[in-house]
Amino acid sequence: MTEQSEAATQLPADVDAVQQALVEWYEDDHRSFPWRETEDPYEILVSEVMSQQTQLNRVVDAWRDFLDRWPTAADLAGADRADVVAFWTDHSLGYNNRAKYLHEAARQITDERGGEWPRDPEGLSELMGVGPYTANAVASFAFDNGDAVVDTNVKRVLYRAFDVPDDDDTFERVASELMPAGSSRVWNNAIMELGGVACGKTPDCDGAACPWREWCHAYRTGDFTAPDVPEQPSFEGSRRQFRGRIVRLLGDNEEMTLDTLGHRIRVDYTPDGDHGREWLRGLLSDLADDGLVSVDERDGNPVARLR
DNA sequence: GTCCCGATAT
DNA sequence: ATATCGGGAC
Numbered sequence: 001m002t003e004q005s006e007a008a009t010q011l012p013a014d015v016d017a018v019q020q021a022l023v024e025w026y027e028d029d030h031r032s033f034p035w036r037e038t039e040d041p042y043e044i045l046v047s048e049v050m051s052q053q054t055q056l057n058r059v060v061d062a063w064r065d066f067l068d069r070w071p072t073a074a075d076l077a078g079a080d081r082a083d084v085v086a087f088w089t090d091h092s093l094g095y096n097n098r099a100k101y102l103h104e105a106a107r108q109i110t111d112e113r114g115g116e117w118p119r120d121p122e123g124l125s126e127l128m129g130v131g132p133y134t135a136n137a138v139a140s141f142a143f144d145n146g147d148a149v150v151d152t153n154v155k156r157v158l159y160r161a162f163d164v165p166d167d168d169d170t171f172e173r174v175a176s177e178l179m180p181a182g183s184s185r186v187w188n189n190a191i192m193e194l195g196g197v198a199c200g201k202t203p204d205c206d207g208a209a210c211p212w213r214e215w216c217h218a219y220r221t222g223d224f225t226a227p228d229v230p231e232q233p234s235f236e237g238s239r240r241q242f243r244g245r246i247v248r249l250l251g252d253n254e255e256m257t258l259d260t261l262g263h264r265i266r267v268d269y270t271p272d273g274d275h276g277r278e279w280l281r282g283l284l285s286d287l288a289d290d291g292l293v294s295v296d297e298r299d300g301n302p303v304a305r306l307r
Numbered sequence: 308g309t310c311c312c313g314a315t316a317t
Numbered sequence: 318a319t320a321t322c323g324g325g326a327c
Contacts, residue, residue: 052313055326094312094323101314131314152312201310232309235324244323290322 010162010174012215019180019187025211026190031197034060036189041117041142042073042106048137049102049129053094056196062091074115076106082306085292086251089244096247096292101129119143140184148175149188153195156226160199160218166227201226242266242283247292247306255298255305258284 012018033056035047046066050059066087070076076084081103088099105127109117118124120143121135130138132150139146148154155171158164164174179187198208203224205213213219235241245265249256262269262280271277284304287293294307 049313053311053323055311058325089323092324094325095314095321097315097322098313129314133313229310229312232311233321234308236308238323240321240323247323286321 010158010164010170011178012162015178018212018215019178021211022190022194023180023183023186025209026186026193030189030193031056035063035141039142041138042076042109043067044138044142045105045127045130045134046102048134048141049098050093052134053098054092058092062093065091070106073106073109076103077110079103081291082251085247085306089248089251096243097290098129100291104128105130117142119145121146136184137188140188144183144185146184146188148172148179148184149192150175151192151195152227152229153192153199156201157191157195157199159227160203160224161212161216163217239283243287246283246287246304250293250304250306255303258295258302258304261304 033047035044038044043063047059047063050062050066054062069087070079070084081100084099084103085096088094088096093099108127109115118126119139121132121139124130124135124138125132136146136149140149150168150171154175155166158171158174158178159166162174164170175191194210194212198204198210203218204210205216205219210216210219218224242265246261249261249264256264258277258280259269259271262271262276265280266275269275269280281302284293284295288295288307292307293304295302295304297303
C-alpha cells in the first residue's frame with residue numbers, strides 16, 4: 001500500500017461531499033476580517049505573521065496601523081528596523097523577532113526581487129520568517145495557489161473528525177488529500193474557520209452548525225480530545241519577560257546605560273548581585289545576536305539601544 | 308496559573 | 318530533535 005492511499009483511508013469515501021459541505025458552510029456565514037478583503041501578498045503576509053502569535057481580534061487594529069504606517073513592502077523595506085520593532089512592542093504583538101523577519105522579508109522582496117512576489121509556496125518559503133504554514137497561507141490567500149495549510153487548528157480538526165493520528169507527516173498528507181485541488185483560498189479559509197468557531201478547544205458542534213457532524217469521529221464517540229500541546233514554561237520571571245521589558249524601554253529611550261536599564265527592568269537589580277550587570281549583559285548579548293539591540297561603549301560606559 | 312502558536316537556530 | 322522566542326485573555 002502506498003503512502004498516498006494510506007492517507008486516503010483516513011477519509012470518508014465521499015470526500016467530495018465532505019469538501020462541499022465545508023465550503024458551503026463557510027460561504028454561508030463566517031467571521032469578517034479585513035485581511036479577507038484583500039489579495040495583496042504584502043498585506044496578507046503582515047496579517048499572517050501577526051496572527052501566528054496574537055488572538056485575531058487584537059490583530060485587527062495592529063494590522064490597520066501597520067499598513068497605515070508602511071503601506072507597501074517597499075515602504076517597510078525602507079524603514080528603520082528599530083521603528084518596526086518599537087511598533088511591534090507598542091502594539092503588544094509579542095515575539096519581536098517576527099518584526100525583524102517581516103522587515104527582512106520586505107527587504108528581500110524590494111531589493112532582491114524587484115518588488116515581485118513569488119506566487120507559489122516554494123518561492124515564498126525563501127522569505128525570512130516564512131515557513132511551511134505561512135508560505136501556503138500567503139500562496140492561498142493572495143494567489144489562490146497554495147497547498148493545504150497545517151496549523152494547530154487544522155491538526156485538531158483532522159484529529160477529531162477523521163481520527164488522524166497525531167503525527168506531522170500524516171497530518172500533512174491527509175490535509176493535502178482533503179483539499180479540493182485548485183481551491184486553496186476558500187478551502188484554507190474554511191477549514192481554519194471551522195477550527196476557530198466550531199472545533200476549538202471546547203467544541204461547539206451544534207451551536208456552530210458544524211458541517212461535518214455526520215462524518216465526525218469525535219461527534220460520534222463523544223471523545224473530543226485534541227492532539228497534545230507541549231506544556232509551557234511560566235512567563236512570570238522568565239528571561240522572555242525581561243527581554244520584553246528591555247525592548248519596550250529601549251523603544252521609549254534612544255539609549256540607556258546598563259545600570260539604568262537594569263534598575264528599570266527589575267527592582268532587585270544590583271550591579272554586582274545575582275541579577276546584575278553580568279546577567280543583563282547576557283540578555284543584551286542574546287538580543288544583539290538576534291539583531292534587535294546593539295550595545296556599545298560610550299566614555300567607557302556601556303549603553304544599549306534599539307537597532 | 309494555563310492557553311495560544313509557527314519559524315529559526317543549533 | 319529541541320530550546321527559544323511575548324504578552325494578553327481568561
